[in-house]
Amino acid sequence: DTEVTQTPKHLVMGMTNKKSLKCEQHMGHRAMYWYKQKAKKPPELMFVYSYEKLSINESVPSRFSPECPNSSLLNLHLHALQPEDSALYLCASSQTPGGSYNEQFFGPGTRLTVL
Amino acid sequence: DQQVKQNSPSLSVQEGRISILNCDYTNSMFDYFLWYKKYPAEGPTFLISISSIKDKNEDGRFTVFLNKSAKHLSLHIVPSQPGDSAVYFCAASFQGAQKLVFGQGTRLTINP
Numbered sequence: 001d002t003e004v005t006q007t008p009k010h011l012v013m014g015m016t017n018k019k020s021l022k023c024e025q026h027m028g029h030r031a032m033y034w035y036k037q038k039a040k041k042p043p044e045l046m047f048v049y050s051y052e053k054l055s056i057n058e059s060v061p062s063r064f065s066p067e068c069p070n071s072s073l074l075n076l077h078l079h080a081l082q083p084e085d086s087a088l089y090l091c092a093s094s095q096t097p098g099g100s101y102n103e104q105f106f107g108p109g110t111r112l113t114v115l
Numbered sequence: 116d117q118q119v120k121q122n123s124p125s126l127s128v129q130e131g132r133i134s135i136l137n138c139d140y141t142n143s144m145f146d147y148f149l150w151y152k153k154y155p156a157e158g159p160t161f162l163i164s165i166s167s168i169k170d171k172n173e174d175g176r177f178t179v180f181l182n183k184s185a186k187h188l189s190l191h192i193v194p195s196q197p198g199d200s201a202v203y204f205c206a207a208s209f210q211g212a213q214k215l216v217f218g219q220g221t222r223l224t225i226n227p
Contacts (some may be wrong), residue, residue, distance in 0.1 A: 004158070014175070015135065042204055042217035043159065056213055090158050097213045102217060103149060104160035 003027075004107035006029030006091050012113045015081060021110045023043040029098040032074040033104060034066060035090040036081045043090055043106075049074060050097035088112075116140045119207050121218035134192040136221050138205030141186065145207040146201050148189045149215065150179060161181075163190070189221045194224045 004025045013019050023032065030051050035043035047069045048056035063085075065077040076093055088111055092104040118196045125136040128134045137210050138148075151159035165179045165188065172179050178191045192199055204213040214227040 006158075034212075037212045040220075042220055045214050050213065090154065092158075098211060100165075101147060102208070103161045103164060105161060106151075109156070109158045111156060 004093055004105055006089075006107035006110050008110055009108065010111045010113075012108065013078065013081065014115050015083075017081075018077070018079045020078065020090055021091075021108050021112075023076075023077040023107055024072055025093040025105075025107075026072055026078075027093065027095075028071075029093035029095050029105075030071060031094045031102075032068065032090040034074065035092060035106075037088045037090055037109070048097065049071070055097065062063055066079075078112075081112075086112055086114045102105050116141075117219075118145075119216045119218040120205075122206055123221050124219070125222040125224070127190045127224045127226060128195050130197060131194045134190075134195045134223055136190040136192075136198065136203050136205075136223065138187055138188045138218055140188075140207050142207070142209075142216075143186075144209045144217075146210060147208045148179070148181060148188050149206045150177075151206060151222070152199075153204060159191070159204060163202075166223075178185045188211055192223075195223075197225050197227060199223060200225045 032049045034046040037043045047066045051066045073096040088109045090109045091107040094102045094104045135192040150162040153159040181188045201221045205218040
């Protein structure tokens with residue numbers, strides 16, 4: 001199994017809603033990532049989990065709250081988002097957190113629209 | 116400070132010809148480079164990578180060349196096929212880093 005899965009595929013939410021994005025991988029990877037991607041831009045790193053511990057938070061607003069319940073799962077909890085948070089949210093995983101020789105494999109993404 | 120640059124936002128190539136996508140970097144610490152392909156509304160797909168100890172890596176129709184002295188890498192696709200039409204991102208990393216630094220992407224269009 002060489003796949004990263006993400007649910008839901010699409011999500012529309014109001015600014016007062018609370019929702020969660022889910023990501024799963026069964027490749028035995030020990031690093032997992034959340035990215036945000038706007039149209040015509042490269043993916044922008046939000047969080048890195050290394051061996052189930054948060055190791056990088058790229059100064060992301062607290063309305064985004066990551067969670068790693070176990071080595072296969074990664075969640076992103078959303079609360080009180082703004083319309084400018086509308087984007088494609090990508091999950092990725094890699095064998096280890098190190099940079100070299102360490103390809104990141106991406107899921108298909110969740111297209112989030114905040115009204 | 117953009118450490119990884121793809122200076123061509125778009126490229127159009129005829130089917131069957133060679134596509135060459137370019138990427139420049141400024142950080143000498145980078146020692147691993149990757150190319151990703153992305154279709155609209157999908158996640159990036161890993162294509163090919165190269166470490167700084169090599170100057171060429173080949174995988175089927177895809178070849179990546181690395182010129183360390185010029186801090187430049189390129190992706191060659193030959194022959195180009197309609198399914199290659201996508202946005203291509205160059206990315207770089209180094210030992211100990213936990214993140215990839217992406218270029219801005221190049222939209223490749225293969226014309227029949």
